[in-house]
Amino acid sequence: MSTVVLLLITGLGLGALYFLVASGLSLIYGLMGVLNFAHGSFLTLGAFMGWEVARRLGQDSWWGLAASLVVGAAVGAIVAAATELLLIRRLYERHIEQVLVTVGLSLATVALFEGIWGTDPIYVDGPAWLGQTTELLGAKVPNDRFMLIIAAVLVLLAIVLFLRHTRYGLIIRAGVENRAMVTALGIDVRRAFTVVFAIGGAAAGLGGVLASHYFGYVSPHLGGSLLIFAFIVTVIGGLGSLSGAAIASVIVAVLQQFANFYLGGTGDLVVVLLLAVVLLVRPTGLLGAKA
Amino acid sequence: MKTVLNDKPWLWWILGGVFVAFAAVLPLLNLSIPGVLPGATYTPGTLQVLALALLFSSLALSYHLLFGTAGLLSFGHALYFAIGAYGLGIVLDRTDLTLVPAMGLVLAIAIVAAYLIGSLSLRVAGISFAMVTLAFAQAGNVLVRRNPSITGGEEGLRLQTEHVPDFLVGVLNTRNLYWVALALLVVVFVIVTVFESSRAGHVAAAVRENELRVRVLGLRPFVVKLVAFVIASALAALVGMVHLLLQSGAAPRSTSADFTLTLLVIVVLGGVGSRWGAIVGALVYTLLDQRLTALASSEWIESLPAVLRIPLSEPLFILGTLFILVVLFLPGGIAGAVRRIGPSRSSVPARDRIEEAE
Numbered sequence: 001m002s003t004v005v006l007l008l009i010t011g012l013g014l015g016a017l018y019f020l021v022a023s024g025l026s027l028i029y030g031l032m033g034v035l036n037f038a039h040g041s042f043l044t045l046g047a048f049m050g051w052e053v054a055r056r057l058g059q060d061s062w063w064g065l066a067a068s069l070v071v072g073a074a075v076g077a078i079v080a081a082a083t084e085l086l087l088i089r090r091l092y093e094r095h096i097e098q099v100l101v102t103v104g105l106s107l108a109t110v111a112l113f114e115g116i117w118g119t120d121p122i123y124v125d126g127p128a129w130l131g132q133t134t135e136l137l138g139a140k141v142p143n144d145r146f147m148l149i150i151a152a153v154l155v156l157l158a159i160v161l162f163l164r165h166t167r168y169g170l171i172i173r174a175g176v177e178n179r180a181m182v183t184a185l186g187i188d189v190r191r192a193f194t195v196v197f198a199i200g201g202a203a204a205g206l207g208g209v210l211a212s213h214y215f216g217y218v219s220p221h222l223g224g225s226l227l228i229f230a231f232i233v234t235v236i237g238g239l240g241s242l243s244g245a246a247i248a249s250v251i252v253a254v255l256q257q258f259a260n261f262y263l264g265g266t267g268d269l270v271v272v273l274l275l276a277v278v279l280l281v282r283p284t285g286l287l288g289a290k291a
Numbered sequence: 292m293k294t295v296l297n298d299k300p301w302l303w304w305i306l307g308g309v310f311v312a313f314a315a316v317l318p319l320l321n322l323s324i325p326g327v328l329p330g331a332t333y334t335p336g337t338l339q340v341l342a343l344a345l346l347f348s349s350l351a352l353s354y355h356l357l358f359g360t361a362g363l364l365s366f367g368h369a370l371y372f373a374i375g376a377y378g379l380g381i382v383l384d385r386t387d388l389t390l391v392p393a394m395g396l397v398l399a400i401a402i403v404a405a406y407l408i409g410s411l412s413l414r415v416a417g418i419s420f421a422m423v424t425l426a427f428a429q430a431g432n433v434l435v436r437r438n439p440s441i442t443g444g445e446e447g448l449r450l451q452t453e454h455v456p457d458f459l460v461g462v463l464n465t466r467n468l469y470w471v472a473l474a475l476l477v478v479v480f481v482i483v484t485v486f487e488s489s490r491a492g493h494v495a496a497a498v499r500e501n502e503l504r505v506r507v508l509g510l511r512p513f514v515v516k517l518v519a520f521v522i523a524s525a526l527a528a529l530v531g532m533v534h535l536l537l538q539s540g541a542a543p544r545s546t547s548a549d550f551t552l553t554l555l556v557i558v559v560l561g562g563v564g565s566r567w568g569a570i571v572g573a574l575v576y577t578l579l580d581q582r583l584t585a586l587a588s589s590e591w592i593e594s595l596p597a598v599l600r601i602p603l604s605e606p607l608f609i610l611g612t613l614f615i616l617v618v619l620f621l622p623g624g625i626a627g628a629v630r631r632i633g634p635s636r637s638s639v640p641a642r643d644r645i646e647e648a649e
Contacts, residue, residue, distance in 0.1 A: 035418045037552075090619060096364065099418070100559055100618045103552055108611025115601035115608065228429050228548065231422045239419065265437065272430040276411055279423060283415050 002139035007257045009136070013145035013214060015253030016152030020207030021230035022237070022245040023159060024080075024200020030176040030240025031189075031196050033095045034088060037102040039204055039230070040223025041109040042080050046072035046205025047212045047222055048117055051124055059125040069151075069209050076205020077198040084197035089190065106224070113220035121217035130213060144213050151210055155203055156246055163242070168195050176240055232271060236278050238288025248286060307480075307567075314473055317341065318466035327578060329585070335465040339537070342465065344577035345472040346534050347557065349479040351569040353526035354554045356483050359564040360492065361519040362499025364417070367424030369550035370408075370431045371524035374401045375531025376541035380448040381441060389454050394532055398525060405524030409517050416502070425548055432546040447542040450535055459536055468537045475533055476570075479526050483566060486522060495519050556614045562626025571625050576610070583609055 021043060028036050050068035057064035083105065091097045125131075130147065133140040163169035171192045174182045182189055204223075211226060212218045233252050237244030252271055260267035278285065318338055323331040330337045350372060357363045378397035382388060388396065412423045435442045442448055452460045458467050486492045497505050498512040505512050535541050544550060553576075561572020583606035586592060592603050602608050621628055 029418065033418075035421065087615065087619070095418075097618050097622070099364070099421075100555070101615055103555060104611045104614035104618065106611075107549070107552060107556070108608045108615065111605035111607035111611060112602060115605045224548075228425060232426050235415075235419055235422045235426075268433040269430055272426050275423065275426050279411065279414055283419075 002137065003261070005137045005139035006141055007261055008254060009139070009141045009145050009149075011254030011257035012250060013148040013253075014257065015250040016148040017207055017211050017214060017226060018230055018233045018253055019152050019246055019249035020155060020203045020210070021226055022233040022249055023155065023242060024196075024203045025230055026234050026237065026240055026242060026245040027159075027172070027176075027196050028200050029234065031172055031179070032088075032098075032193055034098045034102070035231075036200070037099065037227070038083060038105040038109065039102075039200065040227035041106050041113075042076045042201045042204040042223070043208040043211065043226060044113055044218075044220060044223035045079055045109070045208070046076040047208030047218045048113065049075045050205075050209035051122065051212060051218050054124075054126075060127055062127050065126055065130075069206060072209035073202040073206040076208065077202035080201020080204070081194050081198040083201075084194050088197070089193070092190075110220050110224065117218075117220065119220065121219040123217050124212045126213050148210050148214060151206065155206065156242075159199065159203075159242065162199070168192060172196060229271065232275050234285075236275055236285055238285030241285070241287040244285060244287030311473065311477060314341075314345075315470065318469055327582070329581070333466075335462045338465045338469045340577070340581055342469040342472040342537055344574045345469070345476050346530055346537065347573035347577050348570040349472075349476045350527060350530045351554060351557045351561065351573040352476075352479050352483050352566060353523045353530065354558050355564075355566060355569040356486065356519060356523040356526070358555070358558055359569070360483075360487055360499070361495040361516055363413075363516060363520065364421045365424040365520075366421045366548060366551050366555075367408075367412075367426075367428030367431075368523070368527055368554055369546055369548070370424075370428040371401055371405060371527040372531040372534070372550070373431055373435065373541070373546040374404060375528030376535040376545055377435060377442055377448060377531075378528070379532045379535050380450055380541050383454050384448075384451045387454070390456060390459075393454070394529075397532060398528055401528030402521060402525050405521045406517070409520035409524070413513060413516050413520065425551075428546070428548060428551065432543070432548075435543050435546050442543075443541075445543055447540050450539045450541075452539075455536065465537075468533070472533055472537065475529065479530070480566065480570075482522070482526065486519070487566075491515050491518055556610065560614065560617055560624050562624030562628075565624075565626035568624055568626030575625070579610065580606055 021039060024042075025036060025039055028034055028039075050072035053071045054064040054068035057067055083102075087101045087105065088098050091101060126144070130144045131142075133142050134146070135141075163173055168191075171182060171187055171189065172195070175189050175192055179189060207226075208218075208223065211222060215222070229252065233248045234245055236252060237246070237248030252274065255274060256267035256271050258267075259270040263270065317332045319333065321331050321333055328337050329340060332338070332341070354365075354368050357365050357368065375397060378400055379393060382393045382397055383390070386393070408424075408427050412420055412427065415423060436444055438444070439446070458464055459471070487496070494505060494510055494512070494515045495518075497510075498515060502512050531541075531545070534545075557572040557576045558569050559572075560576060561570070562568030587604040587606060592600055595603065617624055623630065
């Protein structure tokens with residue numbers, strides 16, 4: 001029983017990370033039709049900048065942690081918005097070229113991170129509480145899992161509230177539904193593009209700092225490895241669907257944890273298998289409207 | 292010059308033949324191009340780099356068949372290259388088969404794998420297809436890294452040479468491998484050309500432009516796409532096998548998504564949709580990669596301030612930035628730029644024809 005609880009909560013923590021990456025990917029794809037390969041770099045940069053800040057303020061203080069989370073999210077948002085303004089916007093409506101630019105950006109930035117911070121993982125410490133465990137239904141659960149889950153739930157709530165109750169949220173939701181119609185009504189969707197990129201970048205940057213605590217290190221390849229699973233999550237959840245991404249993150253991560261424990265470390269393969277099954281049964285993904 | 296080539300397409304074949312003949316005699320010549328090649332052309336080190344460039348050209352051509360011709364944006368092409376490299380390495384290691392039957396066996400495995408994965412992935416199109424192929428390639432990457440007893444894990448797989456003919460083993464025989472790589476490039480080029488000018492190739496190009504219209508005409512896009520996918524994958528597996536022989540081993544990097552992204556960079560750099568663009572792109576990319584790596588460790592770079600030194604000492608940073616600039620400012624890549632310098636390809640003959648008709 002205690003093992004199941006531990007696996008479940010660890011899975012939820014990992015799912016929280018997947019969601020933080022996949023939510024941005026899914027929103028960006030839904031609105032703009034762009035598959036953002038540079039999303040992993042936003043995450044990595046957020047993690048590195050968060051670490052730099054925490055290192056200066058003291059890694060074991062709560063202030064350091066809070067500051068690193070804020071800085072990670074802010075850096076992610078700024079870099080993502082800049083990417084949209086400087087690179088993506090110039091290639092308006094040319095989806096393949098937009099994907100290619102993000103591919104180039106991800107290759108170049110990962111190399112740059114390697115140049116600046118080195119290729120070896122840098123080990124990260126947090127407040128002492130994060131390293132301890134809490135007993136829950138007989139299982140000793142590491143505390144950082146709770147931080148991940150709470151953060152992801154807060155981000156989900158914030159994005160949902162933003163989409164439901166603000167003017168930009170309205171434009172974004174309408175744009176995902178039918179962009180041509182929104183443009184025809186005289187609304188400039190392009191500003192919404194920047195906003196969506198900034199939101200996705202902020203979630204990714206926040207996810208980067210959290211990922212560095214979950215895995216215990218930062219490395220230039222942190223984002224790339226998470227990005228592939230985030231892609232799988234987005235396809236399983238249905239491209240462009242935020243709730244689909246949330247549900248799929250949890251399913252994929254929990255399944256991965258259980259398979260890793262009970263089926264001899266086959267978690268990654270089981271996830272790919274799940275993707276194959278979902279595509280066979282439901283090519284549009286769980287909550288996807290269009291292919 | 293340009294119009295002459297347009298009027299007489301067979302001139303392209305003669306130019307290609309001259310290129311192949313020149314490439315074939317390179318190992319016998321003593322040419323050196325400082326700054327581009329590491330040494331004189333007859334030295335094994337240079338031949339190794341050139342053979343690598345030829346293999347990348349073949350691989351880029353096979354990717355061109357997928358992306359340029361059939362319009363299938365795959366992020367998992369590395370998987371089939373890896374099946375070729377690792378498959379041959381494992382078969383040579385574990386069985387008593389000699390080289391040629393072993394290659395046949397691995398090719399058959401690659402074709403079956405491509406057929407199964409292709410028929411599954413092609414259920415979705417566009418970006419979803421890209422992500423699904425990426426996921427399968429990732430599964431291959433995990434399999435390679437998690438089974439070190441068979442694949443060598445992170446260390447990579449070393450080639451067992453006892454069943455390999457002697458003339459393909461050792462540094463001194465690099466030029467034989469170079470010729471094998473050149474022959475493979477010719478074979479791949481011919482296969483890609485034949486496919487593109489076949490009925491299936493025309494349908495594949497039509498599917499790329501407008502799948503719905505192809506369906507309305509009563510043709511089945513799925514079959515054609517699957518054929519293109521399987522052919523491209525089989526060619527990639529062949530290249531992987533020769534790569535194993537050339538490098539005396541297989542590295543786990545060749546299974547990674549980054550490797551496929553490299554191919555994408557090459558094809559876009561050379562010009563999407565152009566066969567010789569893919570070849571030129573691969574030659575430029577390989578040589579640039581080699582030279583930039585050498586540049587990164589040069590003293591000139593070491594003496595620069597950190598702001599300049601760090602970016603310049605990362606070859607992938609320069610290549611990635613170059614790639615972004617090409618996508619932004621040079622649509623059509625190298626091939627597109629060359630085409631724009633001369634009189635445009637379609638307009639001149641078309642105008643002539645209209646005038647003739649009047």
